[in-house]
Amino acid sequence: MPTKDSLKKAIEKRKEREKQLRIKDILAAAQTAFLDNGFFGVTMDDIAIEAGFTKPTIYKYFKSKEELFGRLIIPVITELRDQLVYVEQQISEKRYQSAAELLHEFFQATYNGYCISPESFRIIQIFQQSGDIWKISTEMRSELNELGRTNANRGRQIVRLAIEQGLIVKYDEIELLDVLYSVFTGLIQVSDIKSHRGGYRQEKGTTEAGFLKRLALAEQLLINALST
Numbered sequence: 001m002p003t004k005d006s007l008k009k010a011i012e013k014r015k016e017r018e019k020q021l022r023i024k025d026i027l028a029a030a031q032t033a034f035l036d037n038g039f040f041g042v043t044m045d046d047i048a049i050e051a052g053f054t055k056p057t058i059y060k061y062f063k064s065k066e067e068l069f070g071r072l073i074i075p076v077i078t079e080l081r082d083q084l085v086y087v088e089q090q091i092s093e094k095r096y097q098s099a100a101e102l103l104h105e106f107f108q109a110t111y112n113g114y115c116i117s118p119e120s121f122r123i124i125q126i127f128q129q130s131g132d133i134w135k136i137s138t139e140m141r142s143e144l145n146e147l148g149r150t151n152a153n154r155g156r157q158i159v160r161l162a163i164e165q166g167l168i169v170k171y172d173e174i175e176l177l178d179v180l181y182s183v184f185t186g187l188i189q190v191s192d193i194k195s196h197r198g199g200y201r202q203e204k205g206t207t208e209a210g211f212l213k214r215l216a217l218a219e220q221l222l223i224n225a226l227s228t
Helices: 004-037 044-051 055-061 065-092 099-115 118-130 138-164 173-195 204-226
Strands: none
Touching: 004 044, 004 055, 004 065, 004 118, 044 055, 044 065, 065 099, 065 118, 065 138, 099 118, 099 138, 099 173, 099 204, 118 173, 138 173, 173 204
8 A cells, every 4th residue: 555655756756747748848839939930029928829838837937938948959059069079089089080080970960969959950040040149138148159159169179180180171170160060051951941842841751861861962072072
């Protein structure tokens, strides 16, 4: 027969599961709203309606729209940071023998960051392109800028070491890094456009397969262009 303590623990576990499910539903609703209307085109009322909760319920878990936004995009940025840390460590230890090995690992690292949440990755792109970053709070903008600066500096260090080790031909490290990132984000945009062609969205697996095929082609073209 269950004791009072075991029953209490079971109730607490159930409440925690319900809490995490509500948080997950709220984040999913916010993600949909931000993708459809951008950061400043969305209110907490919109998110509440999308989630099927009252606005006080939303505020019970998130104090502001900015906090919701941060919970969606910051994990993607930090995952990319962690992936770049690995590539930087590998190249610092001179583990790569060719441009092919390095570029494959670099694009794989970027892809791994993207896979944390493709929708949140797209929100970041929309946010950057719209210029909305300059309209958010100083605190949130500083946090995003610092994360972005850290990733950019790590990426430049990877390019710098690749040039020093003779893995790739010499180019301006800032410009080359911009090209590498632009190739990746541009392919995402192309795949999104193609997935919506004809007024319908293709199956996720088909869309992803097309993206990976184009990414492999871009990788090979860059290997051919950058190999020493």
